[in-house]
Amino acid sequence: MKLTKEILNKRICDVETAENPQTFLEFIRESEEQFGIKEANLNNISDSELNEYFEFLCYLWDK
Known part of the structure; x- marks a missing residue:
């Protein structure tokens, strides 16, 4: 699945086969908090960079 800024506010479970009810944005922000990562400025990155992020x-959650 390719994540784009257009779907950041959609629930993960509505876009792909997953049980996670968070939006992609909620998942990103929770992950940043959990792993002590400074919040990325998602408005200033490309969709490709967003997808990589x-x-x-x-990957960090799977470790």
């Missing part, structure tokens, strides 16, 4: 956060 999301995948990185998912």
